[in-house]
Amino acid sequence: MIIGQIIDGIVLDHITAGRGVDIYETLRLGELDCTVAMIFNADSVKMGRKDIIKIGTPIDIDLDVLGIIDPGITVNYISNGKVAKREHISLPATIRGILKCKNPRCITTIEQGLTQEFRLCDEENKVYRCVYCETKADTSSLK
Amino acid sequence: MRSVIDIMDLSVEEIDSLTETAESIIKDPAAFSDRCRGKKLATLFYEPSTRTRLSFEAAMYELGGQVIGFSEASNSSVAKGESVADTVRVVGCYADIIAMRHPKEGAPLVASRYSSVPVINAGDGGHNHPTQTLADLLTIKREKGGFDGLTVGLCGDLKFGRTVHSLISAMSRYKNVRFVMISPSELRIPDYVKINTLDKNRIPYTEVTDLESVIGELDVLYMTRVQKERFFNEADYIRLKDSYILTSEKLAGAKADLSVMHPLPRVNEISTDVDSDPRACYFKQVLYGKYMRMALILMLLGV
Known part of the structure; x- marks a missing residue:
């Protein structure tokens, strides 16, 4: 080929x-x-x-x-x-502006102009958490 | 600019220093009565919380400072749709330090990123409440003499109870601490607290559903309220709210030097007949909270 x-x-x-x-x-x-x-x-x-x-x-x-x-x-x-x-490429330490926090109680649901931000908390299991409310990110939309 | 959003923003050494300052204030309050003269605290309370707000205000007044602010969002420019970022930028022009309570989780963190003055998280939704944890730590230190080697029982709503999560984080930094989690299965401690704090620090813990079977093992029993506002469904709240009530009869099986704590307000999870028991510490906890807030204000203002 x-x-x-x-x-x-x-x-x-x-x-x-x-x-x-x-x-x-x-x-x-x-x-x-x-x-x-x-x-x-x-x-x-x-x-x-x-x-x-x-x-x-x-x-x-x-x-x-x-x-x-x-x-x-x-x-x-x-x-x-x-x-x-x-x-x-490796797992990014933080993810900005790509995923959206699913927690209805998170400040990101109401604050104008606030960029969504997630931090890598568990590298082995690829777990990211919202820096504002610590809710686990749903990364399934990226797979 | 130093802010305190999460109890883990403070090192063990800083917490030790805060408890030492608080104990100095307890011994000689007059020596601190002028330390914040000319300084203003802004209490930005976006949801009602009389207890925490009064504690902050009393703390600032007892340091000789002044207080401005609002006690609910409807009385403020927030009702007109102002962002947290804009509000703190404005308030920073008037005040030297901010205490913020907000129903949305992470709001004080946002505030701290835009504020020109220190921000203290006075509770954000079901997330963090670091000054309550400071009150809890001073209570434990004064009642038990220290933190090492304690068996701490946490009872009630361990899923949504932010004070419980913060206390676990703070206590996990001390030696040989063991936790006993007592809750209905629906309100168990979240997995991320187990994984990120307990397992990571190799802190031993057990999970049970029955208070009476474990009360005899405990040095500290931390009761929590099953909070109606944390439920989406009222039927779930009604079903679970009376699950874990501490009574004098249950206390009969406890150690003589047990310390019963509660972040307050209580509804009915501690029977009023427990109030006169010398093991009840929850009203002392309120007083200690004020002293720790005084110590924290002093630290953040550098005065």
Whole structure:
């Protein structure tokens, strides 16, 4: 299988096999008008099997969202056909402006202009809690 | 700018220092009666709480300071839709320190992020109530001589009871403390308190549904009210509110030096015949609360 080289764009590598579609949907890559290549179950020395997504244009990617869905992803920024920058994603310590607190008693339900903010409390179980009311975040909308 | 939103904002050393200051005030209140002269406390109470508000106001007056503020949201610009952030930015122009009670959880944290003066959380919904915990800690220290090695019984609404959660956090930093959680299954301590505080700090605890079977083991019995306002469903409230009532008969099986505590107000969870028992500490707890609030105001104002 041959997939063309990217000149300027992004390669999301080391995606856990099977999670590629979740990332494609969450990042709304289907709405882009550039080339997007999805590779499922690629051979990986480190992981056995992995998914890879190649995006044929530079875009802003929310690394926090990626970190929540699949910590361990590598983001390669490609410029002039070469890797210009590489970032290894991990679970973000805080998440701002992505999730919404479900607690009806939380100040975020009424305070104008207040950004939703969650803090990582349990890395092993990927538990985030609202910094204001400590209610557990529902991250299922990101999976 | 230093604020106190959660009891864990204070280190063990700071709590020790606050209790020492409070004990100095108890010994010689006249020595502190002028310490806040020229300073103003703003009590921003977005929901009624006469007890806590009066305690803060009495604390400031006894330090020689003055008090401004409101006692319910309908009397303030909040009724016009003003945000917490804007309110504290305005109040910071008038006052040197703010005590805030708010029905929404996290409101005092928001306030502290925008305020130019220290903010004390005077209770935010079912979340935190650090000055109640300071009152509880001074009561335990004075009644038991310290915190290490105590078996603390927590009884009643352990799910929504913010004072219980804060007390567990604060006590978990002392040595060989053990908790006995006594509640109906519907009002058990939340999992996150167990995981993040008890298990993380390897604090031993047991959960039971019957007060009488464990009362003899306890050094401290912390009773709580089953609060109507924390329920969405009135039928659930009516079914559970009388579950755990402390009476003189039940106290007969307790240690002679048990300390019975309650954050007040009580409804009927402690029978009035317990009031005359020397083990009842809940009215002393109120007084200690005022002294700890005085100590906290002094600390945050740096005077």
